[in-house]
Amino acid sequence: MSDPAPPHRRAVLSGAGALALSGCATLSGAPARQTVWTFDRLADIGGERTTVEGAPALIDSPYGRAVRFDGVDDALFIDSHPLAGAETxxxxxxxxxxxxxxxxxxxxxxxxxxxxxxxxxxxFLFEIRVVRDRWYLDAFTRGPGYNHTLIFPERLYPCGQWFHVAQTFDGTMYRSYVDGVLQGEHPIAFKPQGPGQASVGCRINRLNYFNGAVRQARFTPAALAPDRFTRR
Incomplete structure (x- = not known):
C-alpha cells in the first residue's frame, strides 16, 4: 500500500485532503473520510489503544515495517471499530x-x-483457508437482517507473498477482491454497525490464529471502485 502520510497515524482524513493523500474517491467521484492503520509498531495502532498478546514481531517488508504473527497465540486487540456507523x-x-x-x-x-x-x-471478518501451499479468501459480515460469506475455493493464491484484499458494500451489493480482482458478490440488506473493537491475528474470541504478516489496513465509509483501492 502507498504510505504518503506519517506511517503510525493517518487517522481520519476528509475532503480534498483525503483525495489528494490517498487517491480515495467514491464510485460517484466524491471524496470520502477514511481511517488508515499502519502496522509498523506494536502500540497505538492508528492512534488507538492496542493490547499485545503472545509475541508478534516487527519485520521488514517491501512496503515498510509490518507485524508478523506466528499462528499460535500472537494477536493485537485494538479499541476501535473503524467502520462503525458506515452505511456503505x-x-x-x-x-x-x-x-x-x-x-x-x-x-x-x-x-x-x-x-x-x-x-x-x-x-466484519477477513479470513483465509489454506490448502497446502495456497490460500483463498473468506470475507464475511453479519448484523441484524444480514449474514453473508463471500468465499470461493476455486480462487487460489500462493502463500508467502504479499496481497491486497478488500470487501465493499455500495448500498446494494457486497463484494470481495484480491489484488483488485473481483472474487464474487451478493446483495445484502446491510445496516450500519455500532462502536466496538478489533482484533488482528485471530478472531476476537481468541480462535483461529493467523500465520503471516499484516502491513496496513484502510477503512472508508464509501464503496470504492478497484482503481481507487490503496496502491501497493
Whole structure:
C-alpha cells in the first residue's frame, strides 16, 4: 500500500485532503473520510489503544515495517471499530499469508453490545483457508437482517507473498477482491454497525490464529471502485 502520510497515524482524513493523500474517491467521484492503520509498531495502532498478546514481531517488508504473527497465540486487540456507523464501506488490508492451519481468522471488527445486553454477533471478518501451499479468501459480515460469506475455493493464491484484499458494500451489493480482482458478490440488506473493537491475528474470541504478516489496513465509509483501492 502507498504510505504518503506519517506511517503510525493517518487517522481520519476528509475532503480534498483525503483525495489528494490517498487517491480515495467514491464510485460517484466524491471524496470520502477514511481511517488508515499502519502496522509498523506494536502500540497505538492508528492512534488507538492496542493490547499485545503472545509475541508478534516487527519485520521488514517491501512496503515498510509490518507485524508478523506466528499462528499460535500472537494477536493485537485494538479499541476501535473503524467502520462503525458506515452505511456503505470499503475495508482493505495488505497482508502476507504464510500457510499453516486451514482456517485462519486474521482481521475482526466487532460491535460491542451495550452494558447488560447479550454479546453482539454483529461483525466484519477477513479470513483465509489454506490448502497446502495456497490460500483463498473468506470475507464475511453479519448484523441484524444480514449474514453473508463471500468465499470461493476455486480462487487460489500462493502463500508467502504479499496481497491486497478488500470487501465493499455500495448500498446494494457486497463484494470481495484480491489484488483488485473481483472474487464474487451478493446483495445484502446491510445496516450500519455500532462502536466496538478489533482484533488482528485471530478472531476476537481468541480462535483461529493467523500465520503471516499484516502491513496496513484502510477503512472508508464509501464503496470504492478497484482503481481507487490503496496502491501497493
Amino acid at each position: 464501506f470499503t475495508f482493505e488490508a495488505l497482508f502476507r499469508p504464510d500457510g499453516g492451519a486451514f482456517e485462519q481468522r486474521w482481521f475482526h471488527l466487532a460491535e460491542e453490545a451495550p452494558a447488560g445486553q447479550p454479546p453482539s454477533q454483529t461483525r
